[in-house]
Amino acid sequence: MLTVLGASGDEDRVYRQLVSVVSATAAELAAATGLPSSAVDTALAGLLERGLARRTTDTPARYVAASPGVVEAMIADRLSELRSAQKALDRLAVQHRANALAMEASGVFEIVRGHEALRQTAMTLFAAARSEVLNLIKPPIIAVRTEERVQPAAPVRGRTVFETEALEGPGALQAVRDGLRPGDQVRVHTRLPVKMLVVDRSVAMLPMAQDDTTPVGVLVRAGAVLDALLELFDFVWATAVPLHVDNENSPSPREPFLDADDRQLLSLLLAGLTDEAIAVHRGTSMRTVQRKVQALMSRAHVRTRMQLAWEAARRGWV
CATH class of the missing domain: 1.10.10.10 (Winged helix-like DNA-binding domain superfamily/Winged helix DNA-binding domain)
Structure with missing residues (x-):
């Protein structure tokens, strides 16, 4: 006792x-x-x-x-001391776990600050790629612009998803066309959840903050977070629309019903670009674009643009 x-x-x-x-x-x-x-x-x-x-x-x-009451009081005092010790131990345990997570995360996450640092990091990632580069591109473009044609080595496969808005500016589509290599695939999504660059499924770079003064990004290496980002890319890729840009490296359609010019027009429509943006890219008028769209609808035997999109997907025109 x-x-x-x-x-x-x-x-x-x-x-x-x-x-x-x-x-x-x-x-x-x-x-x-x-x-x-x-x-x-x-x-x-x-x-x-x-x-x-x-x-x-x-x-x-x-x-x-x-009196045994004295012993009881001593036990009560000891219990109070033990409770205080337990609380102190709990605080130390929380700190220890936080330190352990910080040490573990230090090998998984790396903060990159500033325009030039982000640019150099992106260039390094492109140069280090050996098998695959995955890219989600949405405005504002901070690190490396499409027109700069920064690319990995020739054997590296590229899969890129552009947000529709990123293709609306003058010259954007031409930059994509000029940079497309054999084996590369390009798709368009109306709204991307995040900008992201992934190299060899082993490291990803994405923004944390992107104000005009000091943009901040983070490098994410192998671990549960990177696995989740790869799942996100695969989901976005599956729901994006293939983009045809009339390049000699572009894959041929399953059904050779349309020529290259019509396939490009159709892919831009499916990507969500406005008639005005398409006209700018094609160097023509909105009326010409609308007339060509009507011609495509007639050839597909449909009455609306929604039906045209359905037929294009069903027949594999793009």
């Missing part, structure tokens, strides 16, 4: 014996407990120091046990 409070086993035995009698001398305690006299004397000294016994003025001296 008393050992949980730091008392010795001998002190516990002597105290229990004292509680069972009104008072006792050291010799009587030795006889009752079977302990040597020296051990009893040491135990009594400890009990007196802890306030668990008191000595009378009799000769020879007799000893009286303190």
Whole structure:
């Protein structure tokens, strides 16, 4: 009982014996407990120091046990101390876990700040690619612009999804056309969830903040977060529209019903570009674009643009 409070086993035995009698001398305690006299004397000294016994003025001296209530108060104090220690330990445990996560994350995440740092990091990633580059591109373009034609090595496969708005500016479509290589695939989505560059499915770069003064990006390496980003790219890719840009490296349609000019027009329509933006890209008027769209609808035997999109997907025109 008393050992949980730091008392010795001998002190516990002597105290229990004292509680069972009104008072006792050291010799009587030795006889009752079977302990040597020296051990009893040491135990009594400890009990007196802890306030668990008191000595009378009799000769020879007799000893009286303190009330068990005193022990109860001591246990309550110890419990309070243990609770405080537990709270302190909990705080230390939280800090330890945070430090462990920080140490682990230091190898997974890397912050990149500023236009030039983001640009250099993107260029390094392109140069280091060995098998595949995945790209989600949406305005504003901060690191590397499409017209700069920064590309990985020839054997590296590229899959890029543009947000529709990124293709509406003058020259954007021509830049895509000029940069398309054999094996590259380009698609368009009306709204991308995030900008992202992924190299060899082992490292990704995406923005954290992109204000005009100090854009901030983060590099994400192998781990659960990168796995989630790859799943996100695959989902966006599956829901995006293939873009035909009339390049000698473009894949041929499954059904050779349309010429290259019509396939490009149809892919731009499906990508969500406005008639005005398409006219700018094609160097023609909106009226010409609308007339060609009507011609496509007639050839597909449909009456609306929605039906035209359905027929194009069904027949594999793009």
